[in-house]
Amino acid sequence: MTHAKGYAAQSAKTPLEPFSFERREPKPNDVAIDIKFCGVCHSDIHQVRDEWGGSAFPMVPGHEIAGIVSRVGSKVTKFKVGDAVGVGCIVDSCRHCAHCERDLEQYCKEGMTGTYNSRERDDSAATQGGYSDHVVVDENYVLRIPGNLSLDKAAPLLCAGITLYSPLMHWKAGPGKKVAILGLGGLGHMGVKIAHALGAEVTVLSHSNKKQEDARRLGADHFHATSDPATFQKLAGSFDLIINTVSADIDWNQYLSLVNLDGSMVVVGVPEKPNAVGSFSLIMGRRSLAGSGIGGIRETQEMLDFCSKHNITSDIEIIPMSKINEAYERVTKSDVRYRFVIDMATL
Ligand code: NAP
Ligand code: ZN
Numbered sequence: 577m578t579h580a581k582g583y584a585a586q587s588a589k590t591p592l593e594p595f596s597f598e599r600r601e602p603k604p605n606d607v608a609i610d611i612k613f614c615g616v617c618h619s620d621i622h623q624v625r626d627e628w629g630g631s632a633f634p635m636v637p638g639h640e641i642a643g644i645v646s647r648v649g650s651k652v653t654k655f656k657v658g659d660a661v662g663v664g665c666i667v668d669s670c671r672h673c674a675h676c677e678r679d680l681e682q683y684c685k686e687g688m689t690g691t692y693n694s695r696e697r698d699d700s701a702a703t704q705g706g707y708s709d710h711v712v713v714d715e716n717y718v719l720r721i722p723g724n725l726s727l728d729k730a731a732p733l734l735c736a737g738i739t740l741y742s743p744l745m746h747w748k749a750g751p752g753k754k755v756a757i758l759g760l761g762g763l764g765h766m767g768v769k770i771a772h773a774l775g776a777e778v779t780v781l782s783h784s785n786k787k788q789e790d791a792r793r794l795g796a797d798h799f800h801a802t803s804d805p806a807t808f809q810k811l812a813g814s815f816d817l818i819i820n821t822v823s824a825d826i827d828w829n830q831y832l833s834l835v836n837l838d839g840s841m842v843v844v845g846v847p848e849k850p851n852a853v854g855s856f857s858l859i860m861g862r863r864s865l866a867g868s869g870i871g872g873i874r875e876t877q878e879m880l881d882f883c884s885k886h887n888i889t890s891d892i893e894i895i896p897m898s899k900i901n902e903a904y905e906r907v908t909k910s911d912v913r914y915r916f917v918i919d920m921a922t923l
């Protein structure tokens with residue numbers, strides 16, 4: 577066992593605080609990584625506060641991990657000491673089901689192993705995430721961070737980046753497609769950058785006017801505030817694709833009315849309560865309502881290489897580890913431009 581230090585939540589009602597724990601010794605196929613930076617995803621907050629149910633404590637959150645390889649097991653072939661690497665939301669899966677065989681480990685039929693708030697496949701221990709000094713991960717679940725991307729700004733690509741890249745590719749965002757990004761937060765701002773790089777006509781739908789200038793700077797062609805009821809009249813039936821990144825409870829029927837004939841709204845945000853969708857919201861315009869979860873390992877590497885080619889990284893605000901609880905408060909108030917990233921040197 578190796579000694580690790582990090583920050584953990586001891587319960588859903590208590591703030592994160594310093595925490596010491598053990599990680600496994602690297603096995604032959606494992607890579608040990610010195611964590612340099614870790615992004616703060618809204619999913620960390622949902623899970624720490626047990627907003628989705630079933631959270632296990634103590635919990636060291638963090639699944640936007642960027643660091644440097646410090647040790648490799650005897651059978652590791654893909655990485656060497658000193659490599660810049662990332663770890664996202666997945667650290668293992670069954671590796672043999674139909675979905676794993678298609679490189680869709682996030683949809684593993686036996687359930688993927690999450691980077692935290694999950695159990696190792698042999699049930700030997702709880703997994704613990706990236707708000708910590710190091711992590712030990714099987715090399716097949718480790719990503720290579722291209723050299724032109726700085727580790728701090730690349731960290732959020734490991735969750736926010738792939739969560740938007742995957743549906744944008746699957747629903748074929750590109751030239752001639754009208755794509756709306758609903759919610760300009762950590763996920764949403766990556767969606768704007770990636771959809772713009774793919775050549776789509778990009779609209780940001782935001783719940784206030786505050787982020788209008790940022791939206792344009794990030795690559796949006798249009799911006800509309802959803803607090804203005806006129807937005808829903810003006811934009812009725814406009815979009816081929818809406819990616820809904822909103823973390824709060826909103827009425828999906830309103831947003832489905834903005835989808836064009838045969839278009840789709842893809843949900844990636846995970847609010848606390850289920851949503852009631854009326855049949856007519858889908859029937860009128862032969863619309864589809866779908867969901868999408870992160871992305872598999874192969875596609876995550878493809879996304880990192882795409883971002884390297886297009887010089888895409890996250891707009892970040894670096895924080896010391898000790899400021900994590902304040903950062904959570906600001907994220908829940910939509911007061912982050914556009915991702916908090918923890919500098920692990922401050923741990
Ligand atoms: P975030 O940075 O907090 O962004 C969420 C955005 O939602 C906010 O910036 C805000 O955008 C909008 N929003 C917040 N409160 C709202 C309200 N009351 N009414 C309307 N809009 C509101 O969070 P994130 O890290 O991007 O994550 C977004 C959601 O995706 C979370 O629920 C997270 O758990 C989930 N997630 C899902 C996956 C997946 O695989 N599907 C992966 C990662 C995260 P505006 O200010 O522009 O309105
Ligand atoms: Zn995430």
Ligand code: ZN
Nearest residue numbers: 670673676684
């Ligand atoms: Zn599987």
